[in-house]
Amino acid sequence: MYFHRSLSILLLLPTLLVVIGGLAVLGARKETEVQAPPSPAQRITNHGPARAVSGYRNLSLQPEAAKLSARMGQRFIGTDSDVAVLIGEVSTNETRVPVRVVRRQDKRGESVELTANGKPLAWSPSQNSMAKSPLSEFERSFIERIVFDSADEFILAQLRGASYQVVGKNVRADRGGADNYDGPLWTIVRVSHSSADSDAKPESPTRLYYINSRTGLLDKVITEVRGEEIVATLDGWITVNGETFPSIVRWSNGGRQIMEFKVITFVRPNVK
DSSP: OHHHHHHHHHHHOTTOOSOOOOOOOOEEEETTEEEOOOOTTSOOOOSOOOOOOTTSOOTTSSHHHHHHHHHSOSTTSSOSOOEEEEEEEEEOSSOEEEEEEEEEEETTEEEEEEEETTEEEEEETTTEEEOSSOOOHHHHHHHHHHHHSSHHHHHHGGGGTOEEEEEEEEEESOSSOOTTOOSOEEEEEEEEOTTSOGGGOOSSOEEEEEEETTTOSEEEEEEEETTEEEEEEEEEEEEETTEEEEEEEEEEETTEEEEEEEEEEEEOTTOO
């Protein structure tokens, strides 16, 4: 409820039309055993963060990230300076604004430039959230949703020392373990930034990424903000000029949608 009230108050301010309030189950059967999916905040044990070696990035350090990058097209292959531009609109129950997102890859992962209703916002590993004027708490949250609740972030976070752990395979959406189940099966990967470079940490240090075992694509991202669960659902995956991306991302809290990002155009300006 905190997120919805805060977002509504912000959108009513006449000087801020930028949508910045996107603040921010499942069962798994292994053979005959049904497991509940983990919480993003649960304590984990892993082998420590993987880091890129030498001066060149290596996106094969994390197998699940490497598999997803191969499904996304050419933008993660062979170069560390690719640029992807997404143009669309963000909407809530109260308003709808145009948004432009520029994701620039580099050896530390990426930097992201956002323009929402004409206002420039940005994020980079070295300076985190940036803007020409001081950012409000809601603006920082909006940037985090766009930057981190994405397939790009899942692939590139390894370059900043994030830790990956597979916490479930063939996890089902039902809890009953019915024999005639025909819904999605997920590989769930917990990505933690607690050991990552300090400047690169998001406000929510841990996320669960649900990768569809049948399509190989990212279905949703779950995180917690102040004890409340935020679910980002990536839907409408399409391929344009060899590049695959979700055409719609929806954020919900307690089953209630709080924000939607609809992609209208996707381009790689460096590719002719």
